[in-house]
Amino acid sequence: MNPVLDDISHRRYNPLRGNWILVSPHRTKRPWQGQEEGPSKNTLPEYDPKCYLCPRNKRSGGAQNPDYQETYIFVNDFSAVKEDQVDYETETTATADKSSLLMRAEGVKGKCFVVCFSPAHNKTLADMSIKEISLVVETWKNLYKDVQQNTPFRYIQIFENKGESMGCSNPHAHCQAWTTSHLPEEPAAELKNMIEYRKKNNSCLLCDYLALELEKKERIIAENDGWLAVCPWWAFWPFETLVISKKCIKNILEIEGERDVDLFAEIISTITIKYDNLFETKFPYSMGIHQAPLRGTDEEHAANHVHFHFLPPLLRSATVKKFQVGYELLAEPQRDITPEQAARRLQALSTELYRNKLEGSA
Amino acid sequence: MNPVLDDISHRRYNPLRGNWILVSPHRTKRPWQGQEEGPSKNTLPEYDPKCYLCPRNKRSGGAQNPDYQETYIFVNDFSAVKEDQVDYETETTATADKSSLLMRAEGVKGKCFVVCFSPAHNKTLADMSIKEISLVVETWKNLYKDVQQNTPFRYIQIFENKGESMGCSNPHAHCQAWTTSHLPEEPAAELKNMIEYRKKNNSCLLCDYLALELEKKERIIAENDGWLAVCPWWAFWPFETLVISKKCIKNILEIEGERDVDLFAEIISTITIKYDNLFETKFPYSMGIHQAPLRGTDEEHAANHVHFHFLPPLLRSATVKKFQVGYELLAEPQRDITPEQAARRLQALSTELYRNKLEGSA
Ligand SMILES: [Zn+2]
Ligand SMILES: [Zn+2]
Numbered sequence: 038m039n040p041v042l043d044d045i046s047h048r049r050y051n052p053l054r055g056n057w058i059l060v061s062p063h064r065t066k067r068p069w070q071g072q073e074e075g076p077s078k079n080t081l082p083e084y085d086p087k088c089y090l091c092p093r094n095k096r097s098g099g100a101q102n103p104d105y106q107e108t109y110i111f112v113n114d115f116s117a118v119k120e121d122q123v124d125y126e127t128e129t130t131a132t133a134d135k136s137s138l139l140m141r142a143e144g145v146k147g148k149c150f151v152v153c154f155s156p157a158h159n160k161t162l163a164d165m166s167i168k169e170i171s172l173v174v175e176t177w178k179n180l181y182k183d184v185q186q187n188t189p190f191r192y193i194q195i196f197e198n199k200g201e202s203m204g205c206s207n208p209h210a211h212c213q214a215w216t217t218s219h220l221p222e223e224p225a226a227e228l229k230n231m232i233e234y235r236k237k238n239n240s241c242l243l244c245d246y247l248a249l250e251l252e253k254k255e256r257i258i259a260e261n262d263g264w265l266a267v268c269p270w271w272a273f274w275p276f277e278t279l280v281i282s283k284k285c286i287k288n289i290l291e292i293e294g295e296r297d298v299d300l301f302a303e304i305i306s307t308i309t310i311k312y313d314n315l316f317e318t319k320f321p322y323s324m325g326i327h328q329a330p331l332r333g334t335d336e337e338h339a340a341n342h343v344h345f346h347f348l349p350p351l352l353r354s355a356t357v358k359k360f361q362v363g364y365e366l367l368a369e370p371q372r373d374i375t376p377e378q379a380a381r382r383l384q385a386l387s388t389e390l391y392r393n394k395l396e397g398s399a
Numbered sequence: 400m401n402p403v404l405d406d407i408s409h410r411r412y413n414p415l416r417g418n419w420i421l422v423s424p425h426r427t428k429r430p431w432q433g434q435e436e437g438p439s440k441n442t443l444p445e446y447d448p449k450c451y452l453c454p455r456n457k458r459s460g461g462a463q464n465p466d467y468q469e470t471y472i473f474v475n476d477f478s479a480v481k482e483d484q485v486d487y488e489t490e491t492t493a494t495a496d497k498s499s500l501l502m503r504a505e506g507v508k509g510k511c512f513v514v515c516f517s518p519a520h521n522k523t524l525a526d527m528s529i530k531e532i533s534l535v536v537e538t539w540k541n542l543y544k545d546v547q548q549n550t551p552f553r554y555i556q557i558f559e560n561k562g563e564s565m566g567c568s569n570p571h572a573h574c575q576a577w578t579t580s581h582l583p584e585e586p587a588a589e590l591k592n593m594i595e596y597r598k599k600n601n602s603c604l605l606c607d608y609l610a611l612e613l614e615k616k617e618r619i620i621a622e623n624d625g626w627l628a629v630c631p632w633w634a635f636w637p638f639e640t641l642v643i644s645k646k647c648i649k650n651i652l653e654i655e656g657e658r659d660v661d662l663f664a665e666i667i668s669t670i671t672i673k674y675d676n677l678f679e680t681k682f683p684y685s686m687g688i689h690q691a692p693l694r695g696t697d698e699e700h701a702a703n704h705v706h707f708h709f710l711p712p713l714l715r716s717a718t719v720k721k722f723q724v725g726y727e728l729l730a731e732p733q734r735d736i737t738p739e740q741a742a743r744r745l746q747a748l749s750t751e752l753y754r755n756k757l758e759g760s761a
Contacts, residue, residue, distance in 0.1 A: 039488075039489075044485075045481075045506055046484065047506050048504065048507050048581065049502075052500060057583075059507060060504075061479040061480065063481070064478075064479055117726070119407075123406075123407060125404065127401075135607050135610075138596075142412070143410050144407055144409050146408070147408070196725050198725035203724045203725070204724055205724075215730070221419075222418055223730050242501070245497050270501070323725050325725075325729030325730070327729075346729060348728050358566075360565060360566030362560050362565045363558050363565070363567075363575065364479070364556060364577055367556060367687030367689075368577070368687070
């Protein structure tokens with residue numbers, strides 16, 4: 038990398054999302070008096086009678102969880118989208134012309150699922166074995182297949198929201214999967230850029246990016262035979278990670294066979310353990326998988342390349358969090374440490390979970 | 400409005416920014432165990448010897464503030480961009496072709512200012528008189544003129560970041576103004592859409608939107624002879640406000656004459672008082688002015704229309720904050736209450752500040 042970028046203010050372009058990020062690497066010494074969070078410890082019980090995700094407990098919707106032993110999937114009791122609702126038609130009035138340009142709306146149908154990763158109330162992905170994570174991957178694959186075959190919906194967004202500082206209401210490890218009648222903004226923007234890139238360059242955007250990162254070796258955090266994890270060139274969150282499949286697969290159904298599933302599970306394990314080790318805390322993040330639509334054109338399918346994003350808010354310690362406010366909301370996303378600096382720190386970390394070596398940890 | 404939108408999941412399009420928002424109005428009863436903040440009280444002193452923004456105090460950069468009586472402006476001691484730095488040239492290597500597509504960067508120069516609204520440590524915009532706010536408006540105008548005449552920069556982003564929950568490190572009311580060699584993402588996206596709208600429809604996007612909102616009267620929060628404040632059709636934040644100039648002015652220099660400046664100050668006063676009255680707290684927000692670039696083409700100038708955005712995170716009370724996480728980061732921004740419901744609540748509120756009637760308030 039041009040070493041001058043370690044020192045000067047600059048912008049970097051995210052060709053996947055199509056936006057720019059302001060990078061201010063000289064700025065890491067400014068004072069901080071913001072909100073502080075206590076460090077999290079693994080003091081949770083294996084079973085919590087008040088947790089609506091633990092086996093055998095009642096949920097607030099009234100349903101009772103089974104005595105599940107591996108993963109458990111159910112329809113969210115407070116779904117953001119519903120399967121059954123009236124169809125929406127745009128209004129027609131005297132001002133319909135301008136309204137239809139400036140006050141556009143469209144109905145959205147869908148279904149929201151919750152996937153518990155394990156019956157244990159106190160196990161995050163970082164605490165789980167490769168085999169246990171593989172069961173989660175299999176559950177995701179089954180869900181993708183199920184909604185593709187049995188619903189009319191266009192996209193499924195699998196995402197995990199972890200940690201109180203991310204507004205997550207329950208420490209019992211789980212993810213959500215929202216399937217919708219439309220292709221949402223983020224995967225839509227990525228898909229548009231991947232399609233354009235493919236047309237212009239006759240190659241896959243993420244295949245080309247993967248090759249560049251493997252050659253430059255400046256932003257690699259972890260790697261195995263199936264996956265590469267980098268702090269991407271255009272990272273916005275301080276310790277953001279982009280995990281790219283080495284094969285140009287289109288959706289997670291193409292992760293076939295035990296070994297490939299295990300490689301997927303392994304890279305998730307490595308990333309989440311490194312994250313927890315970074316500040317010796319249960320590292321909060323939002324994570325999500327981007328892949329081909331459930332229902333898409335041939336062009337949409339061909340241009341895709343499975344990847345997932347980890348978007349963590351922590352900045353300098355377990356108690357200092359990045360806020361996305363002010364200039365970032367009104368003008369442009371901004372970061373202080375460079376992605377290369379962040380990648381070096383994550384790269385150097387052990388893949389053994391810090392709290393397994395602590396006395397008194399569950 | 401079509402009443403069905405009060406009940407069903409739908410998406411709304413933001414023609415100014417060019418993105419979609421998912422609206423889930425049926426979802427306002429889901430449980431919440433997220434982070435809580437204490438309600439803020441006006442117990443601050445008028446002068447705080449430890450505040451780096453109060454008159455006569457030393458800043459951490461070493462400079463001493465003057466004994467200012469009205470507003471006070473200075474260059475940020477920890478600027479995100481600098482006036483003087485080396486120029487950046489993209490690297491040329493064997494892989495320069497793909498690098499130049501996938502690892503693009505450009506140097507950014509600029510200058511960051513801080514503007515203290517008043518010498519009083521304990522006065523927010525909601526506490527200030529119209530005359531005091533008018534002085535702030537004049538300061539913004541002078542700054543715009545100054546950087547336009549005396550710097551080479553392309554854009555100035557004036558923004559206020561208020562409240563601990565927005566990561567703001569100091570309660571002494573102030574805004575920032577970052578002027579940069581480039582046009583940042585948000586105003587650039589808006590400008591692109593305004594230019595396209597103008598070409599297609601031979602009219603101004605925000606003039607047309609203003610007329611529609613005045614006709615429909617469903618999302619109006621406040622209004623005077625100069626400005627209209629609405630919770631926009633496409634609002635993302637629960638109580639987001641878009642304040643639009645009634646005249647199609649291009650930048651704040653065109654707010655000429657005492658009466659026009661006072662109307663500007665008045666609408667700011669009204670919005671910030673209503674915000675504080677909503678949950679009887681010092682309402683946090685990020686606020687910013689969007690206007691014509693300091694240096695732009697004729698087309699860019701013509702398509703512009705001065706407006707400002709208030710983006711507040713509070714959701715249901717002084718202690719329940721919206722988190723932008725999970726699905727929103729990975730897939731699509733989402734809100735629960737409709738903009739019409741939010742507007743009705745803000746519209747109904749008094750324009751007298753609640754804490755002026757409380758005993759023991761400063
Ligand atoms: Zn993606
Ligand atoms: Zn704007």
